[in-house]
Amino acid sequence: MSAPGAKPSGPAANASLFGASRRVAVRVPVPVDSLYDYAVPPELEPLAAGDLVRVPLGKRVELGVVWGEGAADVPETKLRPIQERVDAPPMTQPLRDLVDWCAAYTLAPAGQVLRMALSVPEALDPPRPRTGYTPQVADLAETTLRVTEARQKVLEAARRWPPSEPPPTAADLARRAGVGAAVIKGLAQGGALAAVPVVEDPVIAAPDPHRAGPTLSPDQAYAADALRASARAGFSVTLLEGVTGSGKTEVYFEAIAEALAQGRQALVLLPEIALTARWPDRFQQRFGAPPAPWHSDLPRAQRRDIWRAVAFGRVPVVVGARSALFLPFPDLGLIVVDEEHDSAFKQDEGVPYNARDMAVVRARAGDLAVVLASATPSLETVLNARAGRYEHLPLPERHGGATLPAPGLVDLRAHPPEKWDRQGVPAPSFLAPPLLDAMAETLRNREQTLLFLNRRGYAPLTLCRACGHRLQCPNCSTWLVEHRHRRVLQCHHCDYRTPMPERCPSCDTPDSLAPCGPGVERLAEEVAARFPQARLVVAASDTLIGPTAAAELVERIEQGAVDIIVGTQVMAKGHHFPLLTLVGVVDADLGLAGGDLRAAERTFQLLHQVAGRAGRAQRPGRVLMQTTDPEHPVMQALAANDPERFLSVEAETRRALMMPPFGRLVALIVSGLDESAVSAAGKALARCAPSAEDMEVLGPAPAPLAVLRRQHRHRLLLKAARTVRVQPLVRDWLAAAVLPPGVRVKVDVDPYAFL
Missing domain, CATH: 3.40.50.300 (P-loop containing nucleotide triphosphate hydrolases)
Structure with missing residues (x-):
C-alpha cells in the first residue's frame, strides 16, 4: 500500500518519470503494521531487503527499512520515490525476522517493534568531523610569522606526529608541545599549519579469546x-x-x-x-x-x-x-x-x-x-x-570449597521484635532477637551482615493518628512512600513527589502523621541505634544512582570498609563479598501477598539468591529469614535448600489450575481518563469475547492498581489451553469490539505483572 497522504507533488514525486521503476515494501518505525510501497529511483539501484532508506511519509521524512518487494496494489503513478539510501550496513535477516515474530506474538504493531531496533536514529548519520592540524611548511622562515620558541615547538611536534595516527587536534598538539591553544590558532592563520577535517570512529579494544582464564573445577x-x-x-x-x-x-x-x-x-x-x-x-x-x-x-x-x-x-x-x-x-x-x-x-x-x-x-x-x-x-x-x-x-x-548455607527460619510469632529506645521513647522494632544476636556475633568476628528488605524509602504508608487519613498519590491508587532523608513523599509508580506535610491534609492536625511499616531507611535507623559503632550503608536503586555509585559501594564492601548493608534486591544477585557471612531477611513473606500467579516462584528465587550472598569464600555463612508463616511451602523449601522440592509443588499447582506454562494467558488492560468510559469499554469487550470449551475469559474488573498516572484501568484475562493459538483469537476479538473514544486497550501476551 502507499504511504498515507502520499500524493504525487511535482516531478520528483512521480514514479513514472523513472519509467517502469521497481517498487519495494518499506517498514517504518511508527506504530502501524502496514508495509508501504515506494518506487526505487534508478540511481539507488541495486536496493535490497534490509537496506536502510529515508522515505516520505505524509509531510515528513522517515527512516525506514526495505522489507522486500512491493505488493503492486497501488498504481505506479501514485508511488512516491525513496529519497535516499542510508550509508550504513543493512538490517540483517535474523533481526528482521525477530521484528516480525515479536510483533506477531505480542500483537504489537510491527513498526513499533522496529522502533526498538532503530532506537538511536542519529547513529545512522555520518560522524561529525573534528578539526586536525598538519604542517604546511618545513620552517617558519617560509611564512611571514615571527619566529618564537613556542611556534617552533608546535611545528616540530606536528612534523613528528606519527603518520599512522589521525592528525592531532589543537588540544593534542598544544599538549605535546607544551604551549597554549592560541599558538596553534596563530600558526593556522599564518599558513604554517593546515586545518583538515578528520572523521574517526571511537577506538574499541578487542577482547582476546585466547587469553588464559582461571583454573576450572x-x-x-x-x-x-x-x-x-x-x-x-x-x-x-x-x-x-x-x-x-x-x-x-x-x-x-x-x-x-x-x-x-x-x-x-x-x-x-x-x-x-x-x-x-x-x-x-x-x-x-x-x-x-x-x-x-x-x-x-x-x-x-x-x-x-x-x-x-x-x-x-x-x-x-x-x-x-x-x-x-x-x-x-x-x-x-x-x-x-x-x-x-x-x-x-x-x-x-x-x-x-x-x-x-x-x-x-x-x-x-x-x-x-x-x-x-x-x-x-x-x-x-x-x-x-x-x-x-x-x-x-x-x-x-x-x-573453591565454599559451602552453601541452609537458611534458618525465625518465627516472628515465637520471637517477636522488641521495641528499641529512640531518644527516650520506645520505637517499633523490625528485628527479632535471634537475628540481633547473630548480627552482634558477626560484628565481634569483624565480618559483614546484609539485611535484606525489598522496600525502598522510610515507610510504605503514612497515616494520620487523629483521623486515620492515608496519604495517597493523586495520580495512582497507591500510597505515597516516605523518603525521610529527602523529606519527601514519593509514588514509585508515576514518580509524583511532594514535601512531607507538617499537618494532616485532611483534618489539619499538626504532628499527627505517623509512618506505618518499614522501608530500608527506617530499618537502617533501627540498626544505627542498636549498633552505633557499626559502619552502615543503605543500598537501594534510589541511593545507587547509576553504575559508578554501585561500583564504588561494591569496592567499599569488598575492602571491608562496611560492617552492615541494609539493601533491597539490588544486593540480591551478582555480588561476591568474601567478608559477608550473615544474611538476614527482614520480611521473608513480603512477596507472597497478592494474586500474582508467580508470587511464590519470584519469592523463592529472590530469597534463594539473596541467601546465596553469605559464605561465598572460606568463611562459613549463615542465613536467617524472619517469617510469620514458617510452614508455607516456599519457606519450607528455602529452609531445606531444596529448589527441586519447590519446583515440583509449584508445577503441580499450576498444572491443576491450567496456568502457565501449562496454559496460556493474555491480559487486556483497558485504560482511559474517564472511568465510566473505561467501564463501558470493558463490558463491550466482555460481550464479544471468544468462547470455546478450552478457554475462558475472566473480567472485566478494576485492576488491582485501578488508577495509574491518572488513567483508570480495568482488566480482562483470557485463559486458554496450551494448544490454543491465542493471537488470532485476540486479534479478531479486538476487531469486533466497539470502544468509546479516549479508551485504549493494551494487550499483554504471557503477562508477568498483574497490577
Missing part, C-alpha cells in the same frame, strides 16, 4: 567444554544451572571465547546492567578488554557510538539490558541470558515482550547458541530442559 570444565561445542554447532539452547557461587560466569565466558575465536559477536543480557557493577571488571580480567555496555543510563552520545560500532561489526561483545537484543549485530554468534529467571527481562511498557524468550527466537533465526544461566531457573525453562527441548548443564557445588 571438573564440573566447570565439563560444562565449559559443552558450551564451547554449542557455540560451534549452530542453534541450541542450554540451561546452565548452578548454585550461587558455583562459577557460572566463568563457565559461560568460555562460550564467549569460542564465539570470539570464530570471529563472531557475543551478547550478554543482564537484568539490571546499570547496577551490576563488577561484571565488566570480571570480563576485562578474563579477556583483557572491557565489553561494550548498553543500558538506559548511558549518555546519548555514547549510545550513538556503540550502536554504530555494533552495526559496523567493530564491537565484539555487548553486555546490556533487554533492549540490547535489538542491536544491529551483523554476525552474532552467541547470546547469554544471565539470571534468566529475572522478571526484569519482561518489558511492560511499550511492546510487552520477554527478552529471554525473544533471545531464543533471535538465536533460532540466526542459527546460533543461547545460554540461559541461573541459580534458580524459571519453571518454564526447567520444564523445557526436562522435556529435552533445552540442554541442561548443572553446577551443583560452590567453587
Whole structure:
C-alpha cells in the first residue's frame, strides 16, 4: 500500500518519470503494521531487503527499512520515490525476522517493534568531523610569522606526529608541545599549519579469546567444554544451572571465547546492567578488554557510538539490558541470558515482550547458541530442559570449597521484635532477637551482615493518628512512600513527589502523621541505634544512582570498609563479598501477598539468591529469614535448600489450575481518563469475547492498581489451553469490539505483572 497522504507533488514525486521503476515494501518505525510501497529511483539501484532508506511519509521524512518487494496494489503513478539510501550496513535477516515474530506474538504493531531496533536514529548519520592540524611548511622562515620558541615547538611536534595516527587536534598538539591553544590558532592563520577535517570512529579494544582464564573445577570444565561445542554447532539452547557461587560466569565466558575465536559477536543480557557493577571488571580480567555496555543510563552520545560500532561489526561483545537484543549485530554468534529467571527481562511498557524468550527466537533465526544461566531457573525453562527441548548443564557445588548455607527460619510469632529506645521513647522494632544476636556475633568476628528488605524509602504508608487519613498519590491508587532523608513523599509508580506535610491534609492536625511499616531507611535507623559503632550503608536503586555509585559501594564492601548493608534486591544477585557471612531477611513473606500467579516462584528465587550472598569464600555463612508463616511451602523449601522440592509443588499447582506454562494467558488492560468510559469499554469487550470449551475469559474488573498516572484501568484475562493459538483469537476479538473514544486497550501476551 502507499504511504498515507502520499500524493504525487511535482516531478520528483512521480514514479513514472523513472519509467517502469521497481517498487519495494518499506517498514517504518511508527506504530502501524502496514508495509508501504515506494518506487526505487534508478540511481539507488541495486536496493535490497534490509537496506536502510529515508522515505516520505505524509509531510515528513522517515527512516525506514526495505522489507522486500512491493505488493503492486497501488498504481505506479501514485508511488512516491525513496529519497535516499542510508550509508550504513543493512538490517540483517535474523533481526528482521525477530521484528516480525515479536510483533506477531505480542500483537504489537510491527513498526513499533522496529522502533526498538532503530532506537538511536542519529547513529545512522555520518560522524561529525573534528578539526586536525598538519604542517604546511618545513620552517617558519617560509611564512611571514615571527619566529618564537613556542611556534617552533608546535611545528616540530606536528612534523613528528606519527603518520599512522589521525592528525592531532589543537588540544593534542598544544599538549605535546607544551604551549597554549592560541599558538596553534596563530600558526593556522599564518599558513604554517593546515586545518583538515578528520572523521574517526571511537577506538574499541578487542577482547582476546585466547587469553588464559582461571583454573576450572571438573564440573566447570565439563560444562565449559559443552558450551564451547554449542557455540560451534549452530542453534541450541542450554540451561546452565548452578548454585550461587558455583562459577557460572566463568563457565559461560568460555562460550564467549569460542564465539570470539570464530570471529563472531557475543551478547550478554543482564537484568539490571546499570547496577551490576563488577561484571565488566570480571570480563576485562578474563579477556583483557572491557565489553561494550548498553543500558538506559548511558549518555546519548555514547549510545550513538556503540550502536554504530555494533552495526559496523567493530564491537565484539555487548553486555546490556533487554533492549540490547535489538542491536544491529551483523554476525552474532552467541547470546547469554544471565539470571534468566529475572522478571526484569519482561518489558511492560511499550511492546510487552520477554527478552529471554525473544533471545531464543533471535538465536533460532540466526542459527546460533543461547545460554540461559541461573541459580534458580524459571519453571518454564526447567520444564523445557526436562522435556529435552533445552540442554541442561548443572553446577551443583560452590567453587573453591565454599559451602552453601541452609537458611534458618525465625518465627516472628515465637520471637517477636522488641521495641528499641529512640531518644527516650520506645520505637517499633523490625528485628527479632535471634537475628540481633547473630548480627552482634558477626560484628565481634569483624565480618559483614546484609539485611535484606525489598522496600525502598522510610515507610510504605503514612497515616494520620487523629483521623486515620492515608496519604495517597493523586495520580495512582497507591500510597505515597516516605523518603525521610529527602523529606519527601514519593509514588514509585508515576514518580509524583511532594514535601512531607507538617499537618494532616485532611483534618489539619499538626504532628499527627505517623509512618506505618518499614522501608530500608527506617530499618537502617533501627540498626544505627542498636549498633552505633557499626559502619552502615543503605543500598537501594534510589541511593545507587547509576553504575559508578554501585561500583564504588561494591569496592567499599569488598575492602571491608562496611560492617552492615541494609539493601533491597539490588544486593540480591551478582555480588561476591568474601567478608559477608550473615544474611538476614527482614520480611521473608513480603512477596507472597497478592494474586500474582508467580508470587511464590519470584519469592523463592529472590530469597534463594539473596541467601546465596553469605559464605561465598572460606568463611562459613549463615542465613536467617524472619517469617510469620514458617510452614508455607516456599519457606519450607528455602529452609531445606531444596529448589527441586519447590519446583515440583509449584508445577503441580499450576498444572491443576491450567496456568502457565501449562496454559496460556493474555491480559487486556483497558485504560482511559474517564472511568465510566473505561467501564463501558470493558463490558463491550466482555460481550464479544471468544468462547470455546478450552478457554475462558475472566473480567472485566478494576485492576488491582485501578488508577495509574491518572488513567483508570480495568482488566480482562483470557485463559486458554496450551494448544490454543491465542493471537488470532485476540486479534479478531479486538476487531469486533466497539470502544468509546479516549479508551485504549493494551494487550499483554504471557503477562508477568498483574497490577
